[in-house]
Amino acid sequence: MKVRLLSRTVWVLALVSLFADIASEMLYPIMPVYLRSIGFSVLLIGVLEGVAQATAGLSKGYFGRLSDRTGQRLPFIRWGYLLAAVSKPMLALSPLPLWVFGSRTLDRFGKGLRTGARDALLSDEATPQTKGRVFGFHRAMDTLGACIGPGIALLYLYLQPGKYTPLFYMAFVPGLASVLLIYLLREKRRPAKVSPRGSKYNFLDFLSYWRESPAAYRRLLVGLLLFALFNSSDFFLLLRMKEAGLDDTYVIGLYIFYNLVYALSSFPMGIAADKWGLKPIYLMGLGLFAAVYLGMALTLRMEVYLVLILAYGLFAAATEGVSKAWITNICAPRDTATAIGTYTAFESIATLGASALAGLLWQLYGPATTFAASGILAILVVVYLAFSVKSPVTQSSSS
Structure with a gap:
């Protein structure tokens, strides 16, 4: 029987992510500059991103497991995208650090609310032989938004240089469009999991999945999380280029180029996987990744940055969707949202440390040390995964 590779649900979820990412990425490349303009230090920016990502991660674990337990996906997806949309204009309402932390955290909480359920819904629409391309296509459309969003920001800043605040209000429009698109989706209600009598479900209950999960899943997560421990926010890449002397136009232009490479190569990378x-x-x-970060440590030349950003786009395309496809091919279908949520929860906690550590290293020893350390550690993770983790076993299409 011939299986349609990209279903209607996959297309709609891809469009939802496209518009949501247009909203997010209108702001992402200007956020470091905006935060510096309202008095944030590099260290405080690192802590802000770390706290935001940790919030997203913990909520991914909780709501991923809750989605599996209740047998529902769409309520988590709808509310997650809605909170993210509302958080955009909130960021511009006050420069107070506590308000900025709260608004940014609300955005990441929305991401945590939706991610496990959305990725589980995507996994349900694929076979083991098509996971790479389904997740790759979704990532491609998501990242296309990351090309359009900064493009809008670049055009706006060309016309209104230095006036960042209106962009936060403009970003609400595509964010709202992403929420409305979700109402085109329908899901088959899955039976809820039966919990042991007297058991209570708390915010950290997803941690029990670590003990229940297959050994292959745990070995894979060790490698993925070691990498997350020094894969700090992309804010630091933008700051590195900014402090090398590039103006806002070049920095945003290179960021658009990165996302264009990422978007165009994600689907082919999924097919290749x-x-x-x-x-x-x-x-x-x-x-x-290792080559890019070592290159960032060694050079300040713009033409080299162009090559490094090209390689960074290929890195993202080869890892983001592929890691989720790998996880979903290891875990049981009934635990998909929990498995992805548990991974992203631990990943975000690691990112909290990574971003804070990167900010501290930058402040104490400079950017070269920060990037060199990440590049060297990435090579060590490659060695670990190469020798300690087997490829996921899938049924061949010919079998």
Whole structure:
């Protein structure tokens, strides 16, 4: 029987992510500059991003497991995208650090609310042989928004240089469009999981999945989380280019170029992962990351940055969707949202440390040390995954 590779649900979820990312990425490349303009230090920016990502991660774990337990996906997806949309204009209402922290955290909480359920819904629309391309296509459309959003920001700042605040209000429009698109989706209600009598479900209950999960899942997560421990926010890449002397136009332009490479290569990378294996493509991506970060440590030349950003886009395309496809091919279908939520919860906690540590290293020893450390550690993770983790086993289409 011939299986349609990209279903209607996959297309709608891809469009939802497209508009949501237009909203987010209108703001992302100007956020470091905006935060510096209202008095945030590099260290405080690192802490802000770390706290926001940790909030997203913990809520991903909780709501991923809750989605599996209740057998529902769409309520989590709808509310997650709505909170993210509302948080955009909130960021511009006050420069007080506590307000900025709260608004940014609300945005990431929305991401945590929706991610596990959305990725589980995507996984349900794929077979083990098509996971790479389904997640790759979704990532491509998501990242296309990351090209359009900064493009809008670049045009606006060309016309209104230095006036960042109106962009936060403009970003609400595509954010709202993403929420409305979700109402085109329908889901089949899954039976809720039966919990042991007397058991209570708390915010950290997803941690029990670590003990219940397959050994292959735990070995894979060790490698993924080691990488997350030094994969700090992309804010630091933008700051590195900004402090190298590039103006806002060049920085945002390079960021658009990165997302364009990411968007155009995500679907082909997913197809390649389905054909040649998820593990080889993922390891290739980590190798590119190491090369980029070592390059950022050694050079301040704009023409070299162009090559490094090209490689960074390929790294993202080879790892983001592929890692989720790898996880969903290891875990049981009934635990998909929990498995992804648990991984992203631990990942975000690691990112909290990574961003804070990167900010501290930058402040104490400078950007070169920060990037060199990440590049060297990435090579060590490649070695670990290459020798300690097997490729996921899928049924061949010919079997």
